[in-house]
Amino acid sequence: MVVSTEQEHPKKAFGWAARDSSGVLSPFKFSRRETGEKDVSFKVLYCGICHSDLHMAKNEWGSSTYPLVPGHEIVGVVTEVGSKVEKFKVGDKVGVGCMVGSCHSCDSCANNLENYCPKMILTYGSKYLDGTTTYGGYSDVMVADEHFIVRVPDSLPLDGAAPLLCAGITTYSPLRYFGLDKPGMHVGVVGLGGLGHVAVKFAKAMGVKVTVISTSPNKKEEAIDHLHADSFLVSRDQDQMQAALGTMDGIIDTVSAVHPLLPLIGLLKSHGKLVMIGAPEKPLELPVFPLLVGRKIVGGSCIGGMKETQEMIDFAAKHNITADIEVVPIDYLNTAMERLVKADVRYRFVIDIGNTLKSSS
């Protein structure tokens, strides 16, 4: 007999889950494992709504199993630590991002690149080491291995810090890895949403000149006045694009819809780098000629390892970087998801779990 989600583990838990590919979420009783000797348990206070949550809730990537409790931008306060936990204690402000496990024995894990480990366990929708399904942060409590817990610096507000656990590391990591973090460089950011707005903030803090590239002219004021981008380029405006040809050392492309790469490659200087962090599911057209004659590259990047995630959040604290958020109560969740489909948010919804997620029992 299959054990129910409520009885699987000893610790009662409550959250909201999607039950099918409609993606509609509703209250869900389940359970979490006992705090193991290396585990940290924490009361969830806030959880960011990442666009990936939407893709997974609707099974748009074909890998979802239901019921699915999304949420991988989770912050809260430690309530219990296992006997072998050294880095955290009760009362600490902590977070969990996109991963809760990895093999710890491959080259990637040895190099602090757990995000590229072939046996990496996602915070939700994955199978944990004990064979049970992982449930994410749209819930009241989290239990995770110490290795995958991030300390949230005291100076950062918890709600604004939550999205850094996915959007933050997803933009910080490629800026570093592809060397687009040198003062004086010129980096373009395509798309001004959850990822894009954080990319602008990080790049500016690194001393980089930033141009936001967007299809929406009405985002210009936001980009320049509010986010302090140095300039704004409307990608549908041929004259503007022409004038900007060959001016960028790199571009961080956050757009996950199918879109043309040729104009972006043209914006790069010779030896420039176009880095994809949005992931369209269909292939894009790659014009080879411009890549060759300018010795340019198109690369990809996926979140970041745990060491780098901690480094990112400490960097954010030092430079007062948080996400621009709209805090919502849990019962607004489905409306928030609908608005997310229409990109109607500046720039991340964060669920006020601590104050609005109440178990009915």
Next chain:
Amino acid sequence: MAKSPEEEHPEKAFGWAARDTSGILSPFRFSRRENADDDVTIKVLYCGVCHSDVHSVKNEWGFTNYPIVPGHEIVGVVTKAGKNVEKFKVGDRVGVGVIVGSCMKCETCDQDLENYCPRTIFTYNSLDHDRTKTYGGYSDMIVVHHRYVLRFPDNLALDAGAPLLCAGITVYSPMKYYGMTEPGKHLGVAGLGGLGHVAVKIGKAFGLKVTVISSSPGKEDEAVKRLGADSFLLSSDPAKLKAAMGTMDYIIDTVSAVHALAPLIGLLKLNGKLVTVGLPDKPLELPIFPLVLGRKLVGGSDIGGVKETQEMLDFCAKHNITSDIELIRMDYINTAMERIAKSDVRYRFVIDVGNSLTQ
């Protein structure tokens, strides 16, 4: 009134040119400039037939300006050296590759990357500083600014070494730039033609493990037994491709036909690099998910600067690397071009210009 090619310049020259998009070449009289103080005049002995020559004579890339004299893998001997020229003297064995000029004052030129200068002047089908057209090495002589002339190492055979001036630098440069030189790492070479076979040789000289990736099963013996590749992967065999997934640190993709990138990207390890040096005339499909999930990249590379070309020649001389060639007479060129289009050559035709280009 525009001057005819014969009258444009004071030095008479003779070569073979294509006149229209049929791409058929035939004898062509033209002229070269007087040897100026910075110039070197070269009697052409051999010229490699690059696949780019085939694309260009047929205007497949859309920017050919007829008549066109192709040829950018040129070797010969110096017959004149201008008074400012210190590096070369009459009788020296020299080569000329894909570029004969650049602006010489931009940052890119300062960094010895003349190939990326916005004003690169190509050996053929370009406009020189005096706005006249450049003509390539399917000709009896060429006059070139000394900066763009390469010294040909003594122990490198002129005929078999000629293709290094394009094919050699085209694969050597990205191997250096993208860091594909760590002994023991695994390099895939996609396509076994003019570029591919040189990539195998240079890859082995760098101490890499080399796998040739090809859709032609008949090339396995060649790749492994003759060229010294460590293994051969038949890209048309899905089971073999699957078994090799995630095993390569880098891939040099020399294929110039439109082809699938997804299987090649799948062959790369984490942080792997796929560098394309072939020039398909249409865009390729690039799957983004595998790039993101494996932090992989696809890059391009375009020949190399003059300094690096000299470094490559010296490296090849040290490691006894030359191209595998089929030496042909000038009047075989049209047949040679047809055979190149069918990949029917092991692996570069080289025109014996010195002995067969006659008026």
